[in-house]
Amino acid sequence: xxxxxxxxxxxNPGVGSLHRFRDAIQHGWPIPLEIEEHSHxxxxxxYQAGASGLPFAVLRGYVGSxxxxxxxxxxxxxxxxxxxxxTATRALIPDVAIIHAQKADRKGNVLIQGILGxxxxxxxxxxxxxxxxxxxVDRLAAPLNACVIPSxxxxxxxxxxxxxxxxYAHGYYQRDNGFCRAWDEISRDRVTFLQWMREHILDxxxxxxxxxxxxxxxxxxxx
Amino acid sequence: xxxxxxxxxxxNPGVGSLHRFRDAIQHGWPIPLEIEEHSHxxxxxxYQAGASGLPFAVLRGYVGSxxxxxxxxxxxxxxxxxxxxxTATRALIPDVAIIHAQKADRKGNVLIQGILGxxxxxxxxxxxxxxxxxxxVDRLAAPLNACVIPSxxxxxxxxxxxxxxxxYAHGYYQRDNGFCRAWDEISRDRVTFLQWMREHILDxxxxxxxxxxxxxxxxxxxx
Amino acid sequence: MPExxxxxxxxxxxxxxxxxxNSMVCFVGIGMPSAAANLAxxxxxxxxxxxxxxxxxxxxxxxxxxxIGDGELAETADGIVSVPELFRYWLQSxxxxxxxxxxxxxxxxxxxxxxxxxxxxxxxxxxxxGAGGAPEIATASxxxxxxxxxxxxxxxxxxxxxxxxxxxQGQSSAPKSADTxxxxxxxxxxxxxxxxxxxxxxxPDPTTGEFTLSGIHPGASLEQVRAATGWDLKVFxxxxxxxxxxxxxxxxxxxxxxxxxxxxxxxxxxx
Amino acid sequence: MPExxxxxxxxxxxxxxxxxxNSMVCFVGIGMPSAAANLAxxxxxxxxxxxxxxxxxxxxxxxxxxxIGDGELAETADGIVSVPELFRYWLQSxxxxxxxxxxxxxxxxxxxxxxxxxxxxxxxxxxxxGAGGAPEIATASxxxxxxxxxxxxxxxxxxxxxxxxxxxQGQSSAPKSADTxxxxxxxxxxxxxxxxxxxxxxxPDPTTGEFTLSGIHPGASLEQVRAATGWDLKVFxxxxxxxxxxxxxxxxxxxxxxxxxxxxxxxxxxx
Numbered sequence: 002x003x004x005x006x007x008x009x010x011x012x013n014p015g016v017g018s019l020h021r022f023r024d025a026i027q028h029g030w031p032i033p034l035e036i037e038e039h040s041h042x043x044x045x046x047x048y049q050a051g052a053s054g055l056p057f058a059v060l061r062g063y064v065g066s067x068x069x070x071x072x073x074x075x076x077x078x079x080x081x082x083x084x085x086x087x088t089a090t091r092a093l094i095p096d097v098a099i100i101h102a103q104k105a106d107r108k109g110n111v112l113i114q115g116i117l118g119x120x121x122x123x124x125x126x127x128x129x130x131x132x133x134x135x136x137x138v139d140r141l142a143a144p145l146n147a148c149v150i151p152s153x154x155x156x157x158x159x160x161x162x163x164x165x166x167x168x169y170a171h172g173y174y175q176r177d178n179g180f181c182r183a184w185d186e187i188s189r190d191r192v193t194f195l196q197w198m199r200e201h202i203l204d205x206x207x208x209x210x211x212x213x214x215x216x217x218x219x220x221x222x223x224x
Numbered sequence: 225x226x227x228x229x230x231x232x233x234x235x236n237p238g239v240g241s242l243h244r245f246r247d248a249i250q251h252g253w254p255i256p257l258e259i260e261e262h263s264h265x266x267x268x269x270x271y272q273a274g275a276s277g278l279p280f281a282v283l284r285g286y287v288g289s290x291x292x293x294x295x296x297x298x299x300x301x302x303x304x305x306x307x308x309x310x311t312a313t314r315a316l317i318p319d320v321a322i323i324h325a326q327k328a329d330r331k332g333n334v335l336i337q338g339i340l341g342x343x344x345x346x347x348x349x350x351x352x353x354x355x356x357x358x359x360x361v362d363r364l365a366a367p368l369n370a371c372v373i374p375s376x377x378x379x380x381x382x383x384x385x386x387x388x389x390x391x392y393a394h395g396y397y398q399r400d401n402g403f404c405r406a407w408d409e410i411s412r413d414r415v416t417f418l419q420w421m422r423e424h425i426l427d428x429x430x431x432x433x434x435x436x437x438x439x440x441x442x443x444x445x446x447x
Numbered sequence: 448m449p450e451x452x453x454x455x456x457x458x459x460x461x462x463x464x465x466x467x468x469n470s471m472v473c474f475v476g477i478g479m480p481s482a483a484a485n486l487a488x489x490x491x492x493x494x495x496x497x498x499x500x501x502x503x504x505x506x507x508x509x510x511x512x513x514x515i516g517d518g519e520l521a522e523t524a525d526g527i528v529s530v531p532e533l534f535r536y537w538l539q540s541x542x543x544x545x546x547x548x549x550x551x552x553x554x555x556x557x558x559x560x561x562x563x564x565x566x567x568x569x570x571x572x573x574x575x576x577g578a579g580g581a582p583e584i585a586t587a588s589x590x591x592x593x594x595x596x597x598x599x600x601x602x603x604x605x606x607x608x609x610x611x612x613x614x615x616q617g618q619s620s621a622p623k624s625a626d627t628x629x630x631x632x633x634x635x636x637x638x639x640x641x642x643x644x645x646x647x648x649x650x651p652d653p654t655t656g657e658f659t660l661s662g663i664h665p666g667a668s669l670e671q672v673r674a675a676t677g678w679d680l681k682v683f684x685x686x687x688x689x690x691x692x693x694x695x696x697x698x699x700x701x702x703x704x705x706x707x708x709x710x711x712x713x714x715x716x717x718x
Numbered sequence: 719m720p721e722x723x724x725x726x727x728x729x730x731x732x733x734x735x736x737x738x739x740n741s742m743v744c745f746v747g748i749g750m751p752s753a754a755a756n757l758a759x760x761x762x763x764x765x766x767x768x769x770x771x772x773x774x775x776x777x778x779x780x781x782x783x784x785x786i787g788d789g790e791l792a793e794t795a796d797g798i799v800s801v802p803e804l805f806r807y808w809l810q811s812x813x814x815x816x817x818x819x820x821x822x823x824x825x826x827x828x829x830x831x832x833x834x835x836x837x838x839x840x841x842x843x844x845x846x847x848g849a850g851g852a853p854e855i856a857t858a859s860x861x862x863x864x865x866x867x868x869x870x871x872x873x874x875x876x877x878x879x880x881x882x883x884x885x886x887q888g889q890s891s892a893p894k895s896a897d898t899x900x901x902x903x904x905x906x907x908x909x910x911x912x913x914x915x916x917x918x919x920x921x922p923d924p925t926t927g928e929f930t931l932s933g934i935h936p937g938a939s940l941e942q943v944r945a946a947t948g949w950d951l952k953v954f955x956x957x958x959x960x961x962x963x964x965x966x967x968x969x970x971x972x973x974x975x976x977x978x979x980x981x982x983x984x985x986x987x988x989x
Contacts, residue, residue: 014514018576026574038562041500042534042583049531054811054858056306059282061539064586065558065612068578071568076304080279082297082314087278091305108765110776110796114368115521116501119530125807144367145337145394149797151776153743153767154813171368171518178513178711237785241847249845261833264771265809265854268802277540277587284810287857288829288883291849294839331494333505333525338792339772342801348536372526374505376472376496377542394789401784401982 014168014176016185021194030191037072043090047074048119050092051126062088098127101164102150103172105134106141109152115171117148124150133161135173161208180215237391237399239408244417253414260295266313270297271342273315274349285311321350324387325373326395328357329364332375338394340371347373356384358396384431403438453692455645456596457700458664460486461692463547463594463643464700471544472496474584479594480547481511482703483643489699498537500580502528510707534580538587541636546588548611550595551575552603555657555678557593557613557639559585560606568608578610585611590640597644603677613639614656646672648689652681662687724963726916727867728971729935731757732963734818734865734914735971742815743767745855750865751818752782753974754914760970769808771851773799781978805851809858812907817859819882821866822846823874826928826949828864828884828910830856831877839879849881856882861911868915874948884910885927917943919960923952933958 013019025034039047046058059078069075074091100120104112111132113120124130132150137160143149152158164170167180187197205211236242248257262270266285273281282301292298297314323343327335334355336343347353355373360383366372375381387393390403410420428434453461456479463483467473469492475484477499485508488495497506501515505525512520521527528537537543552560559581565572585591591613595601609615639658642649648662659681660672665688673680692700724732727750734754738744740763746755748770756779759766768777772786776796783791792798799808808814823831830852836843856862862884866872880886910929913920919933931943931953944951963971 014516023574027571038577040578040582041530041580042539045529045531045534049806052811053806054284055282055310056303056308057282059278059280060535061277061583061587063582065609065615066578066582067609068562068582074305078301078304081299081301081312083279085279089304115518116503116516116527117369117529118501118516121529122531122807125811143797144369145792146340146371146798147367147369151767151796168516169518171521175518176513181513237787246845250842261848263849263853264801264851265805268805272535272802275540276535278535283806284854284858286853288880288886289849289853290880291833291853338789339774339787339798340800341772341787344800345536345802348540366526368521369527374496374525391787392789394792398789399784404784 013185014178014181016181020185020188024191037074038068039072039075039090040066040068043075043088044093045119045122047090047093048122048126050090051094052122052124056092057089058092060088060090062090093126095123095127097129097131097156098123099131099133100124101133101161101170103135103170104141105132105137105155105158105160106152107137107139109155109158110141111150111152111155111158112141112143113148113150121148121150124154129156130154131157131159133159133164135162135164135170136160163212164208166212236407237401237404239404243408243411247414260297261291262295262298262313263289263291266298266311267316268342268345270313270316271345271349273313274317275345275347279315280312281315283311283313285313316349318346318350320352320354321346322354322356323347324356324384324393326358326393327364328355328360328378328381328383329375330360330362332378332381333364334373334375334378334381335364335366336371336373344371344373347377352379353377354380354382356382356387358385358387358393359383386435387431389435451692451694451697453697455664455667457697458689458692459594459596459643459645460700461696462648462662462664462689463592464490464696466592466641466643467492467495467545469494472498472542473545473547474498474500474538474543474588475547476500476549476579476581476584477512477515478549480549480592482700483594484547485511486696486700486703489703490696496525498533498543500530500533502530502533504528504533504537510710511703513711534583538580538583541587541589543584543588544590546584546591546636548581548584548591548593550581550593550601550611552601552606553593553595553613553642553658554603554606556615557591557642557651557656557658558606558609558615559593559611559613560608562608562610564607581611585613585639587636589636591636591638592641592643593639594643597646597672597675599675599677602675614651644675646675648687650683657681659683660686662689664689665691722963722965722968724968726935726938728968729960729963730865730867730914730916731971732967733919733933733935733960734863735761735967737863737912737914738763738766738816740765743769743813744816744818745769745771745809745814745859746818747771747820747850747852747855748783748786749820751820751863753971754865755818756782757967757971757974760974761967767796769804769814771801771804773801773804775799775804775808781981782974784982805854809851809854812858812860814855814859815861817855817862817907819852819855819862819864821852821864821872821882823872823877824864824866824884824913824929825874825877827886828862828913828922828927828929829877829880829886830864830882830884831879833879833881835878852882856884856910858907860907862907862909863912863914864910865914868917868943868946870946870948873946885922915946917946919958921954928952930954931957933960935960936962 024030043062046060050058063069076089077086078089079086102111102113132155167177169176188194201214205214247253269281269283286292299312300309301312302309325334325336355378390400392399411417424437428437460483464487467487473484475481475497484497498504499506499515499520503520503524506520507523508519550559561575563571563574646667647664649658650661652659661683731754735757738758744755746752746768755768769775770777770786770791774791774795777791778794779790821830832846834842834845917938918935920929921932923930
């Protein structure tokens with residue numbers, strides 16, 4: 002179990018805020034949550050530093066912002082050539098990265114296509130790496146200059162078709178926007194949230210069980 | 225005219241050293257050459273800093289090497305979190321970058337395929353950018369996640385088929401290894417070098433003239 | 448010609464879209480910035496370069512994306528880069544003409560709060576969504592446009608928390624943070640140059656940096672704007688009235704929303 | 719079985735190739751390192767991961783490349799990354815098991831000179847090709863293997879210039895550079911663990927870091943090795959004799975060179 006979990010970006014596409022996250026911060030339910038807050042540019046830089054074997058990264062960050070006042074992982078460095086003061090941010094080295102990708106071959110080489118985000122950096126910064134994929138294939142057939150994560154930096158690969166749900170997997174299926182909207186209602190209330198969690202997560206065996214517990218019609222659209 | 229020219233990597237594939245460069249350094253011919261020497265990792269970091277709008281880059285560089293003693297663009301910074309001392313290197317912002325790529329579309333978007341090197345960073349670090357391409361096409365038809373340089377960071381695009389010669393253009397033609405070997409002999413001697421330069425460069429009008437001045441049989445192989 | 452009926456959100460979106468030139472490179476937030484930028488692209492600015500924070504450069508979506516990570520942004524982009532590359536090579540480098548942001552709250556100096564309201568940072572009364580990419584978009588872009596609905600709740604005299612800095616003078620009495628030099632560094636761009644609301648247009652006073660009313664949308668009154676502003680709103684002498692939406696503009700905007708609804712399965716944005 | 723005829727370059731290449739395990743990740747220089755690494759890949763180590771400095775990770779060339787930028791490296795690689803990414807995410811991060819280097823000159827502490835000989839730095843007697851990627855390959859890799867022909871010219875007591883550091887003690891009396899802390903920082907990896915030559919094998923004395931003869935190739939004599947070493951060569955008590963090349967090894971190496979010659983149009987490497 003982890004006592005520190007970091008979220009890069011919390012949000013519900015097309016809907017907005019995460020009610021459960023907000024409830025935890027504002028009301029400490031189900032437990033009080035401590036947060037360490039960074040901008041996206043800063044988080045990207047922290048993953049880069051972690052992936053690069055450096056203890057910190059330099060960026061032009063937070064100019065005039067109050068955020069650094071509440072975060073001891075944000076500091077400053079002086080350029081030895083120009084004297085300019087720049088933001089320094091502490092490298093991030095997660096215990097484990099879990100990403101979902103399109104394909105892996107039988108050796109464990111992973112192909113990521115479409116929007117890459119910070120997935121490669123998260124993988125390369127982390128101590129252990131779990132990749133779920135839509136399918137395991139004999140040959141990746143990756144196009145020239147595609148984003149491939151070689152097997153020797155991956156700890157485990159698991160074939161989980163539909164594993165991006167309720168989000169989408171580029172080239173496989175679309176996002177379930179209906180689920181995202183429904184989630185806004187489900188998660189708004191503690192009781193309906195707990196009920197949903199029990200029915201679809203806690204009382205299902207695995208991902209297949211979760212899938213079949215959902216109302217018909219979800220996850221049928223193809224890209 | 226530039227009074228400072230920087231070479232990232234000088235070498236002749238499969239053959240070895242550049243005799244003219246060595247002659248300039250060792251004997252000051254035709255003029256004395258001042259050099260500022262960096263490792264490849266450092267140069268890559270300097271282009272990255274230039275492309276990123278930062279005055280310097282941080283790396284674990286030159287541990288135990290004599291190179292920093294002779295180069296004032298290499299210094300150090302202290303990590304504000306760990307106290308570790310790391311190498312700092314000055315950003316590189318060339319006046320102009322000239323690269324050769326496979327394709328541009330009519331708007332000037334450029335597709336680079338195969339080995340990318342530091343071409344993207346050189347383009348994004350430079351004040352002006354000239355791209356020569358094998359062909360200008362109506363639509364790039366770039367694969368998803370290909371390396372595309374958008375037109376709005378490119379100053380000029382020029383269609384120069386065979387423009388990588390004597391090197392290769394991935395997907396278009398092979399390197400002329402015979403030329404590289406011949407060049408070793410041509411460039412070894414000042415007289416044969418000057419004669420070659422006169423015949424093939426100074427006395428030819430343009431790239432087409434250079435091409436037709438070469439012995440038959442070069443530049444005919446296709447990838 | 449009969450006057451067209453339109454909503455205050457529609458004229459806000461159209462007023463913003465009109466300002467986006469065909470030659471601009473625009474780093475665009477989801478929601479109203481994205482709606483206005485794509486409207487401009489569908490009207491007078493077909494070549495405007497839209498950058499979404501997911502790393503999609505030159506995205507040309509046919510419908511408004513639900514999130515920065517929508518697949519259509521990748522499919523239509525000139526190029527896709529990683530998020531770290533986007534922030535370093537494309538934003539931080541000063542290549543973006545317009546950083547186009549929404550906001551939960553702004554103050555009179557164009558500072559933005561998207562972090563928290565009331566209480567303390569550790570235990571806020573209201574927790575907002577957080578910084579996202581805005582702190583660096585707000586300072587690295589050559590200029591920043593802010594679009595949001597105007598009310599006493601959103602336009603406040605003094606923010607509880609500055610997430611993304613504008614002209615910052617509202618913060619001049621705040622203690623300097625010792626462990627970062629953020630407060631003493633200049634921004635790289637010109638900072639916020641316009642705030643577009645459902646009632647009118649504010650631009651900074653060139654001397655003080657205080658956002659001052661420069662335009663008003665047809666149908667809105669000066670009293671209404673003042674009543675929706677949490678500070679003592681100043682007004683430029685030559686207050687312009689926003690030209691009403693044209694039939695072409697309205698049709699393009701409504702068509703964009705209709706296509707978006709059809710693609711995503713329901714209404715996703717205020718209009 | 720009749721004894722096979724082979725050259726000293728062939729046994730050097732084969733002795734190096736034998737040490738490369740199937741599970742290793744090897745950052746490989748052009749020339750003899752590349753020949754040895756690809757020989758290993760064609761023999762006992764089909765899954766060895768070869769990284770060339772051009773950004774090609776997991777390259778599986780059918781012939782030896784003429785340069786780090788050969789197209790076949792890209793075509794056969796598991797992935798292609800930019801050179802900055804290669805150095806940061808893949809080398810500097812400490813992911814490389816073996817940095818496999820050639821050298822113009824080494825000293826007894828495994829330091830490498832590829833910069834200059836004689837005269838001054840600004841005006842050298844002999845200008846060598848320069849650092850390339852070696853200073854960081856030599857210190858960021860988990861261990862470093864060096865392959866070069868042994869002679870008094872290449873194996874020197876003290877280098878004119880340390881381009882890429884080994885155990886550095888030969889430099890202990892050199893002045894510390896004030897503006898960089900390079901001299902006081904530890905390397906991240908174990909440093910050079912083996913030097914493979916056309917005459918034998920040297921490994922560092924565990925206490926002093928001085929490279930000491932641990933193996934000798936069949937046909938070479940100890941006197942010959944001493945005569946080809948510019949320092950007072952120490953020898954481990956149990957000097958091993960390198961097993962001669964097998965018919966399979968020799969055939970694979972010669973086949974690799976023949977394929978290479980056919981592809982590139984002529985002989986490119988010493989053998």
